[in-house]
Amino acid sequence: MQTLSSMSSISRRDLLKTGGALVVSFAFGAVLPRRSAAQSPTADGDLAKMLDPSEVDSFLAIHADGSVTLYTGKVDIGTGLRIAVAQMAAEELGVPAERISVVDGDTGLCPDQGGTGGSTGLTRGGVEVRQAAATARKALLTLGAAQLNRPAADLTIADGQVRPLAGGSGIGIAALLGERRFSVKVDPRAPLTAPARYTVVGKPLLRPEVPDKCTGRHVYVQDFSLPGMLHARVIRPPTVGAKLVSVDESSIRSIPGIPDVRVVRIDSFLAVVSKDEWAAVRAATALKSTWSDWQGLPGNDGLVRYLRDGAIDRDEAVVSRGDPAAAMPGAAKKLSATYFWPSQSHASLGPSCAVADVRADGATIWSASQGTHGLRNNLARVFGLPVAKVRVVFLEGSGSYGTNGSDYVAADAVLLSKTIGQPVRVQWTRQDEHRWDPKGPQQLLDLQAGLDSTGRIVAWDTQMWLPATRPGGRAYLAAEAAGIAQERGQNAGALAQNGDPPYAAENVRVLVHWLKETPLVPSNLRAPGKIANVFAVESFTDELAAAAGVDPVAFRLSRLTDPRAIDALTRATTTFGWRARTSPNPQARQGNLLTGRGVAYMRYKQAENYIAMVMDVAVDPASGRIAVRRVVCAHDCGLVVNPDALRNQIEGCIVQTLSRTLHEEVKFDRSRVTSADWASYPILTFPEAPAIDVILIDRPDQPLLGAGEAATAPVAAALANAVFDATGARLRTVPFTPERVKAALRSNG
Amino acid sequence: MATYAFRLNGRSVSVDSWDPGQPLLYLLRGALGLHGPKFGCGLEQCGACTVLVDKQATRSCTMPVSRAAGRDITTLEGLGTIEKPHSVQAAFIAEQAAQCGYCTNGMIMTAAALLSRTPKPTLEQVKQGLAGNLCRCGTHTRILRAVMRASQPPPRVALRRATPKQSEGGV
Ligand code: FES
Ligand code: FES
Numbered sequence: 001m002q003t004l005s006s007m008s009s010i011s012r013r014d015l016l017k018t019g020g021a022l023v024v025s026f027a028f029g030a031v032l033p034r035r036s037a038a039q040s041p042t043a044d045g046d047l048a049k050m051l052d053p054s055e056v057d058s059f060l061a062i063h064a065d066g067s068v069t070l071y072t073g074k075v076d077i078g079t080g081l082r083i084a085v086a087q088m089a090a091e092e093l094g095v096p097a098e099r100i101s102v103v104d105g106d107t108g109l110c111p112d113q114g115g116t117g118g119s120t121g122l123t124r125g126g127v128e129v130r131q132a133a134a135t136a137r138k139a140l141l142t143l144g145a146a147q148l149n150r151p152a153a154d155l156t157i158a159d160g161q162v163r164p165l166a167g168g169s170g171i172g173i174a175a176l177l178g179e180r181r182f183s184v185k186v187d188p189r190a191p192l193t194a195p196a197r198y199t200v201v202g203k204p205l206l207r208p209e210v211p212d213k214c215t216g217r218h219v220y221v222q223d224f225s226l227p228g229m230l231h232a233r234v235i236r237p238p239t240v241g242a243k244l245v246s247v248d249e250s251s252i253r254s255i256p257g258i259p260d261v262r263v264v265r266i267d268s269f270l271a272v273v274s275k276d277e278w279a280a281v282r283a284a285t286a287l288k289s290t291w292s293d294w295q296g297l298p299g300n301d302g303l304v305r306y307l308r309d310g311a312i313d314r315d316e317a318v319v320s321r322g323d324p325a326a327a328m329p330g331a332a333k334k335l336s337a338t339y340f341w342p343s344q345s346h347a348s349l350g351p352s353c354a355v356a357d358v359r360a361d362g363a364t365i366w367s368a369s370q371g372t373h374g375l376r377n378n379l380a381r382v383f384g385l386p387v388a389k390v391r392v393v394f395l396e397g398s399g400s401y402g403t404n405g406s407d408y409v410a411a412d413a414v415l416l417s418k419t420i421g422q423p424v425r426v427q428w429t430r431q432d433e434h435r436w437d438p439k440g441p442q443q444l445l446d447l448q449a450g451l452d453s454t455g456r457i458v459a460w461d462t463q464m465w466l467p468a469t470r471p472g473g474r475a476y477l478a479a480e481a482a483g484i485a486q487e488r489g490q491n492a493g494a495l496a497q498n499g500d501p502p503y504a505a506e507n508v509r510v511l512v513h514w515l516k517e518t519p520l521v522p523s524n525l526r527a528p529g530k531i532a533n534v535f536a537v538e539s540f541t542d543e544l545a546a547a548a549g550v551d552p553v554a555f556r557l558s559r560l561t562d563p564r565a566i567d568a569l570t571r572a573t574t575t576f577g578w579r580a581r582t583s584p585n586p587q588a589r590q591g592n593l594l595t596g597r598g599v600a601y602m603r604y605k606q607a608e609n610y611i612a613m614v615m616d617v618a619v620d621p622a623s624g625r626i627a628v629r630r631v632v633c634a635h636d637c638g639l640v641v642n643p644d645a646l647r648n649q650i651e652g653c654i655v656q657t658l659s660r661t662l663h664e665e666v667k668f669d670r671s672r673v674t675s676a677d678w679a680s681y682p683i684l685t686f687p688e689a690p691a692i693d694v695i696l697i698d699r700p701d702q703p704l705l706g707a708g709e710a711a712t713a714p715v716a717a718a719l720a721n722a723v724f725d726a727t728g729a730r731l732r733t734v735p736f737t738p739e740r741v742k743a744a745l746r747s748n749g
Numbered sequence: 750m751a752t753y754a755f756r757l758n759g760r761s762v763s764v765d766s767w768d769p770g771q772p773l774l775y776l777l778r779g780a781l782g783l784h785g786p787k788f789g790c791g792l793e794q795c796g797a798c799t800v801l802v803d804k805q806a807t808r809s810c811t812m813p814v815s816r817a818a819g820r821d822i823t824t825l826e827g828l829g830t831i832e833k834p835h836s837v838q839a840a841f842i843a844e845q846a847a848q849c850g851y852c853t854n855g856m857i858m859t860a861a862a863l864l865s866r867t868p869k870p871t872l873e874q875v876k877q878g879l880a881g882n883l884c885r886c887g888t889h890t891r892i893l894r895a896v897m898r899a900s901q902p903p904p905r906v907a908l909r910r911a912t913p914k915q916s917e918g919g920v
Contacts, residue, residue: 078849078886206845213850214841214857215834216785216825223784257750257767278768278775349789349797349885350851398789399849399886430790644845648891652848655887678794678883686879689889 053111056139056182059132060089066160066174068093068100070133073113073373074125075105075394076209077401079708080645081121083207087641088126090200091193092133093140094157095173097200105372105394115371117402117524118494119608119706122641126704134190136182143176195639195700202700204644209396221368221395222353222427229355229423231277233284234412235270236436236477239671240520242291244268244481251288258282264419269481271416273424295670297519304340307444311516313468319500322507324448327459331450333547337540340733341443341532341716342665343520347681348437350398351428352405356413362389363417367410368397375407378473382486383414401526401656402493403474405437411476415484431676436477439666440525441467441492441518443532445499447540455548457505457559462537466495466529467522468514474521490521493528497605498713501537503559519668527709530604531657531716532734538600538717539732542583542724551580552599552721562603564610564636564699569601571695572612572634583721584728593618593627598722600714609710610636610697613654615690617722621745624738626723628658628690633711635694638702650694650711657715659684663735753818757781758827769815774798776814777824785825785854789883796855796882800824806862825854828861837861840899841892848886855882860896869900 049071050057061069070089076082082102090097103109105116113125137157144162145152148171156165163170195201212218237244247270249263261274261283268291272283298306328334355366363385369375372392380387392410400406409426417424428436443464450459472489479486499510545555553573560566578597588594596619601612616630631654640646663682667675675681720731729744754763764776772791777783777800789797791810798810801823829835834842837860847853856879863870863878870878875896884892 078847206842210845210847210850211831211834211842213847213853214825214838215829215831216783216854217831218850219784220787220851222788223778255768259767276767277779278766278771281775282768347885348851349795349849349883350787351789396849398851401885427788430792430794648845648848648888651890652887655889656885657887659887677792678790679792683883683885684887684889685881685883686876686889686893689876689893692890 049109050181051111053113053128054185056132056135056184056186058111059129059186060136062174062177064174066095066099066172068095070100070102070129071110072102072104072125072129073110074116074121075370075372076102077116077368077370077396078399079121079649080207080642081125082209083205083645084122084641085126085129087200087203087205088122088130089133091198092130092137093173094137095160097205099160106391107372107376108391108393112373115374117370119708119710121706121708122704123706126641128186130192131188131190132186134192135184135187138187138190139182139184140173140176144171147171147176198700201639201641202643202698205642207645219395220350221355221366221397222350224355224366224395225425226355226357226423229425230273230275230420231280232271232273232412232416232424232426233280233429234426234432234478235272235284235287235289236432237268237291237481239291239294241294241296244270245290245292248288252283252286255282255286262420263287264416266415266419266482268483269415269478271412273416273420277427297668297670297672299669300665300667303442303519304444307442307465307515307518310465310518313514313516316496316512316514317509318496318512319508319510321509324459324461324507324509327507328448328450328461331458332453333451334448335540335543335547336446336448337543337732339445339447339532339536339539341535342734343442344440344525344660344664345434345666345681346401346404346437346440346523346525347664347683348398348400348404348433351430351433352409352437353397353425353427354406354410354413355423355425356410356417357423358385358414358417362391363414365390365392365410365414366395367392367406368395368400369406369410370400370403375410379411379414381473382411382476382479382484383418402440402524402528403438405433407474408436408477411478415478415482430678434676434681435673438474438521438523440528441495441522443495443529445532445536447536449540449544451544451548455550457501457503457544458507460501460505460508462499462510463513464496464499464510464533465513465515467492467518468516474523491524492522493524494605495529496533498530498533498602499537500606501541502565502601502603502606503541503556504561505559520666520673526656527712530713531660534600534602534713535716535720535734538602538714539720539730542598542717542721543730546583546724549582551582553578554580556599556601565601565603568610568634568636568697569612571697572614572632573599575634575693575695576614576616576632578614583725585725588726590618592622593620594726596722596724596726598718598720598725600717600721602714604705604710604713608637608705609707611711611714613714613718615718615722617719617726619723619726619741621727621742624741624745626662626719626736626741628688628719630691630693632693633695634697635707635711636697636699637705637707637710638699639704640696640698641704643696643698646696646707647694649707651692653709653711654692654715655684655689657712658688658690658719661716661719661734661736662688663737665735753814755817755819756821758823764814766814770813772810773800773812773814773817773822774809777809783824783826787851787854789851789855794883795852796859797852799855799858799882801858801862804862804865806859825857828857835861837864837896837899840895844891844895844898846888846891846895848888852882852884852886852888856884856892860899864896864900872897
């Protein structure tokens with residue numbers, strides 16, 4: 001196998017041999033048993049799969065039985081991407097969605113469509129597949145015109161048949177295509193089905209994997225195994241930067257009856273491997289090792305000062321309109337406030353896992369990475385494997401919400417498999433995941449604004465302190481420990497967006513201080529940066545409304561002009577039953593509780609989804625506990641593809657961000673992360689789950705927008721504003737722990 | 750190497766283990782090939798590994814195999830299948846009460862045990878009953894709806910048809 005295209009030649013025999021039973025159910029069930037028109041045999045009898053994203057055949061194959069397989073480089077991480085992509089293609093192909101299966105994220109089968117992040121799963125992944133399907137439709141209509149002796153314009157495709165629009169018998173698409181590929185380039189101008197004629201897009205079709213997930217049949221990466229595979233546990237250093245001094249291998253021999261365990265040491269990379277998973281677990285716990293001392297972290301305490309005093313890589317004004325510094329002194333009312341968002345973990349419920357089979361003639365890695373193509377390229381570079389011989393097969397893991405430990409564990413598995421010459425499965429522990437997943441970074445924001453005597457915002461200034469971005473791949477823990485040279489890129493996503501108010505304001509600046517050094521490796525965590533930025537901007541907007549003595553909704557509405565923004569805010573507040581008055585709530589007390597409501601609005605990335613959120617809370621001043629009783633969310637992401645899968649995402653965004661706002665902070669001392677399990681890093685539990693009303697604003701005439709993360713962004717602000725309404729105390733530091741709430745109530749008065 | 754015999758999903762099985770302290774979870778997922786129960790923490794903190802032991806929801810990540818001997822154990826696979834789902838499984842499918850689904854095993858097994866004790870729970874009882882089960886994706890409202898749905902008498906639920914709710918209020 002020399003080239004990328006020959007790498008993607010997959011022999012059924014080889015897969016059976018190397019892939020084991022689970023590959024059969026995963027890959028063959030979806031793709032390979034149907035040796036069909038689109039999979040023309042190559043010289044050696046293998047099935048070639050095109051990967052070039054300019055080719056229709058890279059995105060879809062029509063099988064002899066008329067069923068269709070779609071291939072997308074984007075992955076479904078429990079988000080409903082697969083069903084949504086199938087619906088989008090079904091609409092163009094005239095094939096029922098049940099007859100369409102989707103293969104996602106397998107670099108040997110799927111074109112590279114970029115990583116799955118920034119809510120681009122459908123906006124890029126789905127849209128590209130849709131255009132390929134529209135091109136295929138055009139080709140099928142042309143073929144049908146020749147066969148049926150009618151102009152293509154008189155034909156349509158429905159139920160997998162090209163038929164005369166006027167009625168009469170048609171011909172199946174598989175029969176039309178015969179033993180051929182499409183062999184056409186994706187035509188960017190191939191006409192798309194008009195939204196008014198949609199029959200599949202917009203329907204709440206069930207996600208086909210959910211029954212499997214509810215009956216134990218869904219194959220997660222954690223469930224995958226290969227014949228002859230060994231189980232490994234990596235012993236990470238006790239502190240972030242410690243070096244391995246010595247290992248006492250005899251320490252595991254004292255475990256009675258333990259099967260063979262091999263200790264693998266490469267410089268400071270230390271692991272145990274065994275055929276028996278439990279033996280690897282026991283050995284990893286028992287193995288005695290000594291490490292050098294390391295104390296390079298600042299610790300949680302004093303983090304705000306650490307960031308404020310940190311060395312700045314560069315300053316960047318990401319928004320600059322007018323001159324807020326000049327306008328501020330003349331303002332009738334001036335406000336300033338500081339907001340802080342802590343470092344948080346992806347905290348995936350299942351610790352990361354990967355299986356790697358590195359051989360002389362190529363490597364295959366089974367991974368839950370959100371960016372399998374990027375992972376393939378990076379693994380090849382770091383471990384000296386020819387990229388054309390590396391294949392990363394996506395298998396779902398536990399929800400990841402960004403770059404969790406999945407890429408790191410894949411590197412662990414590659415290093416081990418390469419070293420010992422056998423397939424290796426590496427399963428991280430709970431503590432590994434909490435300690436070592438790259439973290440959503442802490443964010444510090446200073447806000448200042450001035451209102452004139454009529455309440456207009458005449459000056460707005462946001463400053464934020466964020467980890468600098470550096471080009472290149474994120475350094476793998478395994479390669480770092482093993483002393484393998486690699487890039488030290490740093491990228492935590494588009495952290496600086498939504499730092500400006502979405503409202504009429506005359507002089508606005510958002511200045512980012514990109515910091516050279518920040519504690520812990522930063523990573524993209526759901527809606528990178530934007531949750532904290534909207535928390536600050538929308539809390540501060542509430543502070544301005546209170547200072548102006550205006551109802552918070554009226555304050556916002558009077559500064560919005562975009563009808564979609566106004567619609568979202570109006571629908572959310574109407575459904576909630578919002579009655580205009582200023583905050584705090586003059587009748588907050590209900591028994592022992594203080595009650596209030598809060599609102600937040602934002603447009604995601606200032607260019608995408610319009611979301612308005614209203615919350616009803618009760619605060620117990622004695623305990624400091626906040627109960628979120630009800631959340632109303634109006635959500636406009638343009639065209640809705642699958643309303644039920646969309647609601648599921650929105651509900652998840654809301655609950656997860658409530659958890660992040662109420663509970664979550666990565667704790668670390670001078671040398672290591674100390675919040676290493678669910679007791680020290682608690683998340684929201686069922687008794688805290690609020691009632692949620694989601695209002696979908698479907699706009700079939702508008703482009704679809706991603707929805708995997710946007711609804712997270714207004715959550716913290718709506719909550720903080722509701723707490724202010726209930727108590728008169730303003731929470732500007734996350735998480736809103738009972739101690740913080742009580743402290744805020746005390747200082748309030 | 751000792752052998753441990755118990756009932757598993759209605760059948761008698763026996764497994765070998767070199768360590769009487771080996772958690773049942775590793776044997777279920779390993780030698781016995783049942784991947785319904787998941788490894789989430791190994792610390793009894795999350796519930797992903799839940800199985801029924803003599804009808805009680807039990808965390809298999811810390812239950813030594815020696816304690817499983819002679820017991821009656823049910824995993825998610827034994828509770829029901831796609832063709833013949835348990836009422837809780839059917840309700841989870843109908844409500845699409847999963848995102849990644851990694852917690853789903855624990856949710857369904859814990860809910861099944863709860864409903865066998867308390868067939869008509871209040872919403873508050875369900876919340877308390879699931880208080881020790883973590884879901885990172887934030888699927889809580891749907892999981893609660895699914896458990897409430899499972900506690901209602903059937904209309905039997907068709908698995909492949911969605912029943913979207915206009916409003917998520919009330920849960
Ligand atoms: S894996 Fe058993 S409780 Fe978490
Ligand atoms: S659905 Fe992902 S953890 Fe619950």
